Amino acid sequence: MIDFAPHDHDGCIASALAAAEEGCAARGLRLTDARRRVLEILLESHRALGAYDVLDRLRAEGRPAQPPLVYRALDFLVAQGFVHRIERLNAFVACARPGAEHAPAFLICRACEAVAEMPVAPEEGRLGSAARATGFALEATTLEAEGLCPNCRGAVA
Amino acid sequence: MIDFAPHDHDGCIASALAAAEEGCAARGLRLTDARRRVLEILLESHRALGAYDVLDRLRAEGRPAQPPLVYRALDFLVAQGFVHRIERLNAFVACARPGAEHAPAFLICRACEAVAEMPVAPEEGRLGSAARATGFALEATTLEAEGLCPNCRGAVA
DNA sequence: AGGGGAAGTGTTATACTATATCATCCGCTG
DNA sequence: CAGCGGATGATATAGTATAACACTTCCCCT
Ligand SMILES: [Zn+2]
Ligand SMILES: [Zn+2]
Ligand SMILES: [Zn+2]
Ligand SMILES: [Zn+2]
Numbered sequence: 001m002i003d004f005a006p007h008d009h010d011g012c013i014a015s016a017l018a019a020a021e022e023g024c025a026a027r028g029l030r031l032t033d034a035r036r037r038v039l040e041i042l043l044e045s046h047r048a049l050g051a052y053d054v055l056d057r058l059r060a061e062g063r064p065a066q067p068p069l070v071y072r073a074l075d076f077l078v079a080q081g082f083v084h085r086i087e088r089l090n091a092f093v094a095c096a097r098p099g100a101e102h103a104p105a106f107l108i109c110r111a112c113e114a115v116a117e118m119p120v121a122p123e124e125g126r127l128g129s130a131a132r133a134t135g136f137a138l139e140a141t142t143l144e145a146e147g148l149c150p151n152c153r154g155a156v157a
Numbered sequence: 158m159i160d161f162a163p164h165d166h167d168g169c170i171a172s173a174l175a176a177a178e179e180g181c182a183a184r185g186l187r188l189t190d191a192r193r194r195v196l197e198i199l200l201e202s203h204r205a206l207g208a209y210d211v212l213d214r215l216r217a218e219g220r221p222a223q224p225p226l227v228y229r230a231l232d233f234l235v236a237q238g239f240v241h242r243i244e245r246l247n248a249f250v251a252c253a254r255p256g257a258e259h260a261p262a263f264l265i266c267r268a269c270e271a272v273a274e275m276p277v278a279p280e281e282g283r284l285g286s287a288a289r290a291t292g293f294a295l296e297a298t299t300l301e302a303e304g305l306c307p308n309c310r311g312a313v314a
Numbered sequence: 315a316g317g318g319g320a321a322g323t324g325t326t327a328t329a330c331t332a333t334a335t336c337a338t339c340c341g342c343t344g
Numbered sequence: 345c346a347g348c349g350g351a352t353g354a355t356a357t358a359g360t361a362t363a364a365c366a367c368t369t370c371c372c373c374t
Pocket of ligand 2: 110111112113148149150152
């Protein structure tokens with residue numbers, strides 16, 4: 001999802017799952033049932049879900065599950081780049097560009113809670129040059145913005 | 158602290174406290190004892206402290222205190238811009254430029270946990286233009302990077 | 315001085331987020 | 345089928361944050 005526009009979401013889900021399958025196969029890793037189901041739950045919407053939201057959905061569909069199951073699955077999916085963690089929300093969102101190397105940035109709507117993943121390269125911005133200037137070795141960056149998405153901008157007073 | 162270099166830290170503390178006093182006076186707000194003490198604790202180091210770290214220090218100096226006291230003080234200090242929240246760490250750090258309008262970015266050393274506040278303007282970077290392009294109304298941005306500071310870069314194997 | 319409202323604090327309880335630990339199971343390889 | 349490593353089950357606990365309500369303090373107005 002490059003912005004907040006409607007799109008072929010079924011295809012969106014299918015291609016993300018396919019990318020995850022391929023990525024795991026290529027790296028000799030297993031997209032187990034639990035991991036796959038957690039990814040599917042996150043893919044259902046372009047919103048960030050808390051680990052316990054995911055847990056609730058697993059339980060709602062009849063799977064007994066405990067927090068560690070969810071956190072293990074999320075850790076795996078994040079490590080493989082199929083899911084991103086949203087630090088501002090302590091929550092998780094499915095990657096909109098699985099497979100491609102990318103350093104994502106996020107636009108988070110505070111009204112509808114939609115999350116859009118934008119393709120940026122933070123290490124090439126001012127932070128990167130500032131880091132280089134001070135001798136800081138960048139390893140991971142978080143770039144998140146909160147505000148109102150185009151859809152909610154009109155709806156809210 | 159613009160980078161990880163040594164500096165006149167006593168002066169650093171004094172000027173930050175003075176800026177907080179002035180800012181409160183100018184806005185008709187009260188820098189109460191609790192708020193001031195929490196700010197002082199954060200100013201002691203250029204590191205991010207968790208709310209419960211602050212709580213422990215308050216208690217260590219003989220003040221009975223409960224979590225809400227600390228969170229209220231932190232909320233106030235963050236709202237006034239005297240303290241910043243570090244989302245990646247669920248922790249708080251004293252502002253290095255109190256008084257000045259700024260949209261801060263942070264470099265966080267994963268070895269010594271020092272936090273440097275860098276002056277950047279995220280809304281002018283690619284995220285800003287991407288947001289504008291999609292009609293997203295930016296309200297707050299988080300820009301944080303983790304890595305190794307110059308001091309720890311050599312020290313770690 | 316006294317009344318009264320807003321802001322701040324005290325206190326208890328609880329919600330939400332995340333991990334440690336150890337036992338067990340499953341899938342693969344030799 | 346024995347053995348190994350990764351994955352899951354299960355229980356407990358650690359760490360982060362807020363709700364709710366009582367009480368106090370400050371400040372302004374009379
Ligand atoms: Zn979609
Ligand atoms: Zn929205
Ligand atoms: Zn200093
Ligand atoms: Zn360091």
